[in-house]
Amino acid sequence: MEKTEWIWIDGDLVPWDEAQVHVLTHTMHYGGGAFEGIRAYKTERGPAIFRLEDHIDRLIYSAQAVAMKTTFDRDEICKAVVETVRKNGLSACYIRPIFFYGYGKMGINPIGAPVRLAIACWPWGKYLPHDAVDIKVSSYIRIHPKSTKADAKICGHYVNSMMAVLEVAGTKYHEALLLDYAGNIAEGPGENIFLVYGNTVKTPRTASILPGITRKTIIEILRSQGFTVEETDLSVEAACAAEEAFFTGTAAEVTPIRSIDDNVFGDGTPGAVSSKVKELYHGIVTGTNPDYEKYLTIVE
Numbered sequence: 001m002e003k004t005e006w007i008w009i010d011g012d013l014v015p016w017d018e019a020q021v022h023v024l025t026h027t028m029h030y031g032g033g034a035f036e037g038i039r040a041y042k043t044e045r046g047p048a049i050f051r052l053e054d055h056i057d058r059l060i061y062s063a064q065a066v067a068m069k070t071t072f073d074r075d076e077i078c079k080a081v082v083e084t085v086r087k088n089g090l091s092a093c094y095i096r097p098i099f100f101y102g103y104g105k106m107g108i109n110p111i112g113a114p115v116r117l118a119i120a121c122w123p124w125g126k127y128l129p130h131d132a133v134d135i136k137v138s139s140y141i142r143i144h145p146k147s148t149k150a151d152a153k154i155c156g157h158y159v160n161s162m163m164a165v166l167e168v169a170g171t172k173y174h175e176a177l178l179l180d181y182a183g184n185i186a187e188g189p190g191e192n193i194f195l196v197y198g199n200t201v202k203t204p205r206t207a208s209i210l211p212g213i214t215r216k217t218i219i220e221i222l223r224s225q226g227f228t229v230e231e232t233d234l235s236v237e238a239a240c241a242a243e244e245a246f247f248t249g250t251a252a253e254v255t256p257i258r259s260i261d262d263n264v265f266g267d268g269t270p271g272a273v274s275s276k277v278k279e280l281y282h283g284i285v286t287g288t289n290p291d292y293e294k295y296l297t298i299v300e
Contacts, residue, residue, distance in 0.1 A: 001122060002122055002123050002124075003016045003017075003122060004016060004088040004090065004093075004120075004121060004122050004123075005087070005088055005089075006084065006087045006088055007019035007084070007118060007119065007120045008080050008081075008083065008084045008118065008119040008120075009116070009117070009118045009119075010071070010116055010117060010118075011072075011080075013083070013084070013087055016120075019118065019120070021100075021102065021103065021116075022102070022103035024103050024106060025100065025101070025102055025103050026100075026101035026102065026103070026104075026105060026106065026110055026113040027100035027101045027102075027155060028100075029106070030101075030108060030110070030156070031154070031155045031156025031157075031159065032066045032100075032101055032110050032154070032155070032156065033063075033066070033098055033099055033100035033101065033154070033155035033156075034059055034062035034063040034065070034066060034068070034098070034099045034152065034153060034154055034155065035059070035062075035096060035097065035098040035099070035153060035155060036055045036056070036058060036059045036062075036095075036096070036097050036098075036153060037055075037094065037095070037096060037190075037249075037250040037251055038050070038051075038052060038055045038081070038094070038095040038096075038097070038250060039092075039093070039094055039095065039250055039251075039253075039285070040085050040090065040092055040093050040094075040095060040121070040299065041092050041285045041286050041287070042091040042092040042286065043286050043287035043288075043296070043298070044287060045287060045298050046091075046298055046299055046300060047085055047086075047090060047091050047092060047093070047298070047299040048285070048286075048287050048296040048297065048298050048299070049081065049082065049085065049095065049296070049297040049299065050250075050284075050285045050295055050296060051213050051217070051295045052078055052081060052082075052297040053074070053078060053297075054213050054216075055097075055213060055250075056074050056077045056078055056081070056097070057074065058152075058153060058213065059077070059097055059099065059153070060074060060077075061152060062099075062149075062152035062153045062154055063099040063115075065149040065152040065154060066110065066152075066154060067110065067111065068099055068101070068110075068115045069115060070099065070115065070117075071115050071116075071117060072117055077097065077117070077119075078297070080097075080117075080119055081095055081097060081119055082297065082299050084119045084120070084121055085121050085299045086299050086300075088121055090121060090122075090123065092123065093121040093122055093123055093124065094121065094122060094123075094124035094250075094251070095119065095120070095121040096119070096120050096121070097117065097118070097119045098117070098118050098119075098155070099115060099116070099117050100115075100116055100117075100118070100155070101113040101114070101115060101116075102114040102115070102116040124251075126253070127190070127249070127251035127252045127253075127255075128174060128175060128247070128252050128255045130174055130255070131256065131269075131270060132255075132256040132257060132258035132268070132269065132270050133174035133175050133247070133255055133256070133257055133258060134172065134173050134174055134257075134258050134259045134262075135168075135173055135174065135175045135176060135177045135188070135257055135259070135260055135261075136167075136168050136171070136173040136175075136176060136177065136260075136261055137176075137177050137178075137179065137236055137260065137261055138163075138164040138167055138168075138176040138177060138178050138179070139167065140160065140163050140164050140167065140176075140178060141178060141179050141180060141181055141186070142160065142178040142179065142180050142181075142186035142187060142208050142209065143157060143160050143208075144180075144181045144208070145180075145181075145207055145208050150207075150208055150209065150210065151206065151209075151210060151211055152210075153210060157210075158189075160178075160189075161178075161189035161190060162189070164176035164178055164189045165189045175188055175189065175191070175247070176188060176189055177193070177260060179236070180204075180207070180208035180209075181208065182233070183235070184204065184208075184233045184234055184235060185204050185234045185235070185236060185239055186204055186208045186209050187204065187209045187210065188247055188249075188252075190249055190251055190252065191212075191247035191248060191249040191251075191252045191255070192204075192209060192210075192211075192212045192214070192215040192247065192248050192249060193239075193245065193246070193247055193248075193257070194218065194222075194245065194246050194247075194248065195234060195238075195239050195242035195244070195245050196242055196243050196244035196245065196246075196271065196273045196274070197241075197242055197243060198243065199226070199227055199228060200227065200228045200229075200230060201222050201227050201228070201229050201230070201273070202229075202230045202231075202232055202234055202242075203215065203219070203229065203230075203231055203232075203234075204231070204232070204233070204234055205231040205232055205233065206231065212248060212249055212250070213250065214248045214249050214250055214252075214253070214254075214281075215248050215249075217248075217281065217284070217295070218248050218254070218277060218281065221277060221280050221281065221284075222277065225276070225280075227273075236260065236261070239260055240260055240261070240263040242265065243265065243266060243271060243273075244256070244257075244265055244266065244270075244271030244272075244273050244274050245257035245260065245265055245274075246270075246274040246277065246278075253278070253281065253282075253285075254274070254277055254278035254281050254282075256270035256271065256274040256275070256278070257274075
């Protein structure tokens with residue numbers, strides 16, 4: 001991980017190495033925090049943060065899901081993100097804002113612990129650095145929607161993802177695929193999934209997944225290109241019968257999938273739809289598609 005100079009904490013920019021918390025920070029023990037992953041891209045007009053407002057809206061929603069009374073409003077957080085990117089002088093980067101319960105109280109009930117906000121950013125290339133990935137269905141299922149607020153990006157949820165990632169670490173597979181409680185496909189550890197069937201593209205419905213902001217963008221792109229997009233239940237067998245598959249996410253962007261459980265799609269190379277969607281998405285985030293400029297926040 002490449003460190004930068006400054007991290008924003010509770011309204012102040014502090015040097016990277018001084019951005020520290022107490023060992024008894026509540027969220028570190030119980031997972032009751034909320035975070036976002038956001039990307040800024042290099043454009044002709046300077047660094048551009050993709051869908052900043054949407055990410056911050058979800059950050060606030062996720063924080064409220066764990067009873068946090070957020071100490072900064074939407075506009076203040078957006079300005080802080082822009083300030084952090086600008087101060088670090090980055091032309092492109094990954095951005096991590098996080099609300100967390102700080103030091104001052106222990107016990108599962110977090111009420112009474114201080115609510116804190118930090119924002120860091122750093123250069124980060126491809127999350128899945130492969131032309132297409134081989135994935136394996138995990139033995140772990142995605143968290144049950146009645147056990148938590150599955151559509152919130154809560155820190156503790158990612159233990160579920162971490163276990164799935166560890167299961168395939170060191171194997172021939174590049175990533176895992178989690179099913180839901182009913183045995184249908186849910187998502188990757190940090191990605192949503194799309195399956196291509198001719199002019200129809202299918203993706204799991206939102207019941208057991210984190211409905212990603214990149215996912216929402218891809219649905220918009222696909223429909224603009226004349227594809228029918230269906231949000232539906234998908235079995236592994238139905239997925240393996242697709243012509244193509246790809247992951248989406250802020251970190252993963254658009255990543256074609258080569259195989260699921262060794263069932264290879266097509267000839268094993270990225271398909272035409274996956275490649276086109278990846279190309280169109282890249283044009284949007286780098287500011288070369290004027291139809292989507294509304295999603296870019298330029299850091300001046």
